[in-house]
Amino acid sequence: MSQTPLLEIRNLHKSFGRFQALKGVSLAVPDGCLTALIGPNGAGKTTFYNVVSGRYKPSSGSVHFMGRDVSGEPTHKLVGMGLLRSFQITNIFPKLTVLENVLTPVIIHNGKSFSILGSLKKRVDLREQAEQTLDMVGLLPFANRIASTLAYGDKRLIEIAIVLARKPKLILLDEPTAGMNPEETDRIIHLIKELSMKSGATFFLTEHDMKVVFSIAEKIFVLNQGSPLASGSPDEIRSNLAVKEAYLGGSLDAKGL
Amino acid sequence: MGGIFNRNFLTGFTILILLILAPLVVSTHWIMILTEIIIMSLYAMSFNLLFGYTGLLSFGQAGFFGVGAYCMALTAANISNSFWVCVPAGMFGATVFALVIGWFCVRLDEIYFAILTLGFGMMLFTLAHNWLSVTGGSDGLTIMKMPVLSLPGYTIELFNPKYFYWMSLSVVSLAIIFLRKIVNSAFGLLLTATRENSQRVSFVGQNVRTVRLAAFTVAGALAGVAGVLFAMFNRIASPEMLHWSFSGKAVLMTILGGSGVFLGPAVGTAIFFVLEHFITSFTTNWMIFLGAILVALVLLFPQGVLGTLDSVISKSEKGGN
Ligand SMILES: Nc1ncnc2c1ncn2[C@@H]1O[C@H](COP(=O)(O)OP(=O)(O)OP(=O)(O)O)[C@@H](O)[C@H]1O
Ligand SMILES: [Mg+2]
Numbered sequence: 001m002s003q004t005p006l007l008e009i010r011n012l013h014k015s016f017g018r019f020q021a022l023k024g025v026s027l028a029v030p031d032g033c034l035t036a037l038i039g040p041n042g043a044g045k046t047t048f049y050n051v052v053s054g055r056y057k058p059s060s061g062s063v064h065f066m067g068r069d070v071s072g073e074p075t076h077k078l079v080g081m082g083l084l085r086s087f088q089i090t091n092i093f094p095k096l097t098v099l100e101n102v103l104t105p106v107i108i109h110n111g112k113s114f115s116i117l118g119s120l121k122k123r124v125d126l127r128e129q130a131e132q133t134l135d136m137v138g139l140l141p142f143a144n145r146i147a148s149t150l151a152y153g154d155k156r157l158i159e160i161a162i163v164l165a166r167k168p169k170l171i172l173l174d175e176p177t178a179g180m181n182p183e184e185t186d187r188i189i190h191l192i193k194e195l196s197m198k199s200g201a202t203f204f205l206t207e208h209d210m211k212v213v214f215s216i217a218e219k220i221f222v223l224n225q226g227s228p229l230a231s232g233s234p235d236e237i238r239s240n241l242a243v244k245e246a247y248l249g250g251s252l253d254a255k256g257l
Numbered sequence: 258m259g260g261i262f263n264r265n266f267l268t269g270f271t272i273l274i275l276l277i278l279a280p281l282v283v284s285t286h287w288i289m290i291l292t293e294i295i296i297m298s299l300y301a302m303s304f305n306l307l308f309g310y311t312g313l314l315s316f317g318q319a320g321f322f323g324v325g326a327y328c329m330a331l332t333a334a335n336i337s338n339s340f341w342v343c344v345p346a347g348m349f350g351a352t353v354f355a356l357v358i359g360w361f362c363v364r365l366d367e368i369y370f371a372i373l374t375l376g377f378g379m380m381l382f383t384l385a386h387n388w389l390s391v392t393g394g395s396d397g398l399t400i401m402k403m404p405v406l407s408l409p410g411y412t413i414e415l416f417n418p419k420y421f422y423w424m425s426l427s428v429v430s431l432a433i434i435f436l437r438k439i440v441n442s443a444f445g446l447l448l449t450a451t452r453e454n455s456q457r458v459s460f461v462g463q464n465v466r467t468v469r470l471a472a473f474t475v476a477g478a479l480a481g482v483a484g485v486l487f488a489m490f491n492r493i494a495s496p497e498m499l500h501w502s503f504s505g506k507a508v509l510m511t512i513l514g515g516s517g518v519f520l521g522p523a524v525g526t527a528i529f530f531v532l533e534h535f536i537t538s539f540t541t542n543w544m545i546f547l548g549a550i551l552v553a554l555v556l557l558f559p560q561g562v563l564g565t566l567d568s569v570i571s572k573s574e575k576g577g578n
Contacts (some may be wrong), residue, residue, distance in 0.1 A: 048542040053460070079462030091460075093453045096446075105461035113463055114471060116442040123443065137339045166461055 003109075004067040006031040006202050007052070007083075007168055012061035014044075014051050014226075021047040023226040024061070029170070029219075034196045035204045036213045038237075039223035040246060045206040046088055049172050049225065053085040054078045065170070082169030088178050088206075092158045094148035098139055101147050101158050126226035133165045136199075137191060143193040153184035164199065173205035177212065185209065189216055214238065222246070269520075276426055280419040292422045294530045296486045297510070299429045299523030303479035304368040304507035309517035310440060311472040312379060312452030313363075314371045317378030318480050318507045320358070323385060323499030325481030326488035330398040331391070334455025340406035340415075344428070344485050351481020352474060354381070359473035363466045366455065378501050386496040397495030406488060415489070427487050432479055440476065440519060448472055452517075480507075513554060524563040528554070 005028035027030040029035045037045050050056045052063055054075035062071040065083050093101045106129045107113060133139045137157045142150060147158055154218045163171055177185045189212055196203050209211045214234045222229040222237060224246040230237060237243055280288050304318045328350030329343045343478050362373040385392045392398060406413040406424060439445050447468055451458050455465045488494040514525025532550055536543040558565040
């Protein structure tokens with residue numbers, strides 16, 4: 001465990017005007033450890049991802065990725081280093097086909113962004129990579145459909161496939177199950193478990209359903225009103241009183257704790 | 258997929274053959290109108306690469322059209338009046354201006370981008386209008402020495418409208434083939450992805466500004482080529498070519514024909530010029546009539562004339578299956 005963590009956050013603050021959305025968050029995600037970030041609505045989870053992924057600059061504190069201080073680096077540079085994220089509110093290319101949704105990151109990944117020689121249809125190598133990615137999430141049968149015509153749960157899978165196509169080292173998944181029905185949730189959780197073992201990427205996800213979190217996370221961080229509340233193994237978090245308080249006392253059991 | 262490719266290819270091929278043969282049947286008057294339509298089609302198509310494909314609304318496209326025209330006129334007068342020098346010179350000038358101006362403009366997007374391009378367009382217009390010693394001011398630069406197009410063992414007489422027409426058709430066809438290659442390439446998909454969701458493009462690792470700058474520069478270069486041809490056609494490079502209303506024409510013709518539809522702007526250009534020609538021939542209040550017809554067309558064809566026809570055809574094909 002003396003290795004440098006894949007992601008390390010030191011004393012991160014983020015304010016919007018006078019409002020402090022993050023108040024001194026520190027945490028570390030070890031390589032290969034399926035990690036979860038939980039907290040009540042408005043705790044600052046999405047804000048945290050927005051800062052780590054370069055969408056917002058931190059007000060203070062630092063973000064270290066693979067031992068390098070990357071605080072305030074633009075998003076596309078972080079992605080180039082292997083730090084990718086998905087979105088809580090589906091953020092895909094709705095008018096493009098499912099295949100094109102994934103081909104876009106594949107093209108960038110292969111350094112072909114400015115390649116104007118040759119028709120894309122004839123780039124079998126790129127298409128195969130995109131198809132492989134679609135196959136991983138089970139969307140290959142829909143490859144030629146327009147993305148916006150897919151069912152909601154399948155659009156959430158495109159969200160993840162777009163990330164996977166960049167072969168990332170660290171994936172921040174912001175509520176991958178948001179708005180999904182129980183079956184779709186099961187399917188996506190199963191997928192994340194499998195990818196976490198097979199793909200070589202480390203997953204760091206937020207999730208509302210506690211049952212889901214405790215069943216897949218190896219390590220959990222809890223955020224409450226922008227401040228770190230607790231961290232530890234699922235068992236430690238389950239028995240943590242402060243965490244129970246934050247989740248509105250009694251309704252805990254209902255949430256699966 | 259193969260069927261669609263064949264249909265597109267056959268349609269394009271047929272149109273090209275008809276256009277090549279046209280001067281053998283139509284009057285000189287119509288050859289001139291066709292020449293203008295062909296040149297302006299390239300101008301509108303260059304704008305469509307930005308607006309229709311990349312999602313950037315520019316009100317400064319005329320600037321690069323004009324820079325192309327002036328660079329050609331200055332080259333023909335001062336350096337060489339070889340066609341092979343004049344055309345690249347105009348294109349080069351437009352490319353450099355587009356690269357520099359684009360570098361500033363792509364920092365912003367949406368309406369802010371549009372305003373920046375408008376501002377730079379106005380600056381270019383003022384430059385052309387007021388820099389008397391170089392640009393000839395409001396008179397423009399008359400092209401005294403028409404560029405000479407010599408091929409191995411043969412010189413093409415560009416004073417002859419037919420030959421000028423065939424030359425323009427060749428240059429514009431090459432430019433359109435180039436545009437087609439771009440649209441179908443990996444870069445082309447990136448342009449469309451940027452139009453659809455630029456934020457997500459940067460979240461998969463592509464600097465969106467670079468993509469937009471590349472599109473802006475290519476569009477500027479091709480508008481420059483159109484400007485070169487237009488100046489040769491009119492034997493003059495004049496400030497009106499850089500006026501913002503001329504930029505507006507590109508917007509109008511593109512939306513009329515179908516933005517984001519490959520040949521949409523060409524269809525829009527043809528409709529616009531043919532209408533203008535007929536209406537001006539029977540009334541002096543032609544703008545009222547032209548305006549009314551354009552409004553009707555935009556209402557009837559919400560995705561542009563070609564865009565709407567395209568989607569109607571593909572819908573009926575799906576129904577047929
Ligand atoms: N751009 C912004 N400007 C101002 N306030 C913001 C901004 N983004 C987030 N906030 C505020 O910061 C707080 C944390 O929001 P955030 O979206 O990070 O919470 P969250 O933990 O992701 O919540 P949820 O579980 O509902 O997704 C909220 O009070 C929110 O209103
Ligand atoms: Mg959130």
